[in-house]
Amino acid sequence: MRAVSLFAGAGGMDVGFSDAGVSIVWANELDLDAAQTYIKNNPDTMLRQGDIKRLKEELQQFDEGSIDLVFGGPPCQGFSVAGKMDPDDERSKLIWEYMDVVNILKPKIFVMENVKALGKLQRWQSVREKIVSRAHDMGYTCFYKVLNAADFGVPQKRERVFFIGFLDTDADVEKIFETEIIKLIKPRVTVRDCLRKLPPAGTEGNPITCTAKISLAANPVMRKSPYAGMLFNGMGRPLDISSQANTLPASMGGNKTPILDELLLEDPEAENWVVQYHTELAQANKKVSRIVPSHIRRITTVEAAAIQTFPPTYQFVGEKSSIYRQIGNAVPCNLAFAIAEAIISIYNEAYLTKARVYA
Template sequence: MLDLFAGCGGMTRGFLDEGRFMGIGAVEVDRAAAATYAANFDPDGRHTFAGDIAGYTDVPRVDVVIGGPPCQGFSALGKRDPADVRNQLWREFVRVVRESDARMFVFENVDRFAKTPEFQLLLQAASEEGELADFDTQVFRLNAADYGTPQKRIRTIVVGSRVGPVDAPRQTHARTSGEGLEQWVGLRQAFLEGPVVLDAQVRETWLPESVVDFQGHEVPGTFKLRDLHITRNHDLISEVRYAHIAPGQGRFDLPDDLQYPCWRRHTRGAGDVLGRLKWDEPAVTIRTEFFRPEKGRFLHPQWENGGDQVNRALTHAEAAVVQGFDERHLWCGTKAEIARQIGNAVPPPLARAIADVVARRLTSG
């Protein structure tokens, strides 16, 4: 397989965990993310192309091309500018699919992508007269929580195949258990009962001092998951605000004297801002600024009125676990760079479920 817009390697991790795939190439323009990918899957850095995909011309022959072009141009959180150059990167994805002679491709993006003009153009590319006319294209709307990820993260998945259609990935979890499905993985299970137990009390605010050489450049790293269990120094007024917010609550639940002045004027929208997560539910969608509670529902779920409270946002390590990464995964980059990698990643459990149906089709077709 070949991973385009590979990021930190979430999609590759899921495909390799499925057991029938071998990665022989990756493209990622962000150097720190490319270094993270290489640290995990390409220690010699020989098949990791760290640059603009437009310059990726030595395309290997593969069975499947996977990847998710940057979503910011489509995201509800962005400006949704039709002219955003990032909205056109799917065309490079199509080019590489053709040049690789792949039998299948997997294209991942935000839920909103299915409602964009670019999505319609992608479908046109797979029509009778398009560049991907020989691919049978299917579209799935998948929630990562339905596949064992402790996070409600809905994504549009486009699967193209020249060897016949694929089944929808087999759901393993649901909001409530029953009929052969397990209950969604909540944060209590993810943080306290899983293979990675993370102490709620955190004092470290910086990554260890370490650098690695990646293709002739020094990049901070490599860091283990527990090295990412770091917090920020919040000012007193912020901690007081956090202490007033119970699980499931947000900024609308603050007393008036603790509201930001701008919030007093805006009483609608952004209900998740300064929100606290719940122990026995999956997290909301992890974004690239999960370490800032003012950006969403990212406060740690531990809260007891007048008792044991954890008044901080998720750490980088907790956010990585919420995305479905485990202690095998290594990380490179600054705090901000690693946060972007985590927030932009494809959850490995979701990728593994997709890999299963792709492998079944490839081996039967």
């Protein structure tokens, strides 16, 4: 399958689709550092850095029917519960730029990724309906699914919605997709499973990249779980390394960078400092005098990339804050691979088999 990648970022989604056998012939990304990262790791793809609004007319160079697939994730801040949830946010409107490209290229399939909120919240129902309706007007059978990356070999509970459209087909593609994607579910991987494969933090292969001070919150916000609430200053929350990480934010790099216990990473039987502190707070119902030990630290860019399932050889370009942002913005590679595998199965069944019959 020949594909065009939009809003490619550092290329997380592209890694998964490429690993599934998709040939990406043209890609677009606005952010300069992310574009340079993409070029460094995808030298055979034509990457056009800049605003898709100005570049989309270039895509008329492709003959009709020569592009099988368009995929990508338009910026999601306008729909995210972590943002202002503003439907008039200019970034929210980029989903329509994405659909314009689909209309220009008329690929057999498109896959558009976005935050879970766009696929679930009532306030965005009209937007969901508009996407499906516009796709239908262009000849696509379109549906959307919310998937959890943790179900596909990603040590992270990252939920995302995928709008998927198939051109000119009478097959029940939504039902087939559900059947295919279930086949690809894997046993869950823990953060410990993932990070123990890496060089130790502070070594050449995994340097310390975030030195933001970790201190206890003067007025901690308690939740039932010690890995929720606000036990530390800033927005960086501790990772439960025996489970999957919460969604890595694009705002990593400073005090929003997730925290882990190095001692617990090395020895699963060691005392869990975060859990113990949380227990003491709950029992005392007031402040507890403690000092954050040195084995409580921020995750590195190498660790963040591993949690997003980037290949260990993947190279990032830019300052540390930019690299953290590129990683946090990415679609986990293993999740993208599962999506690609499922749609390729449908492509083979709905298009290639049909073409052979008519031939």
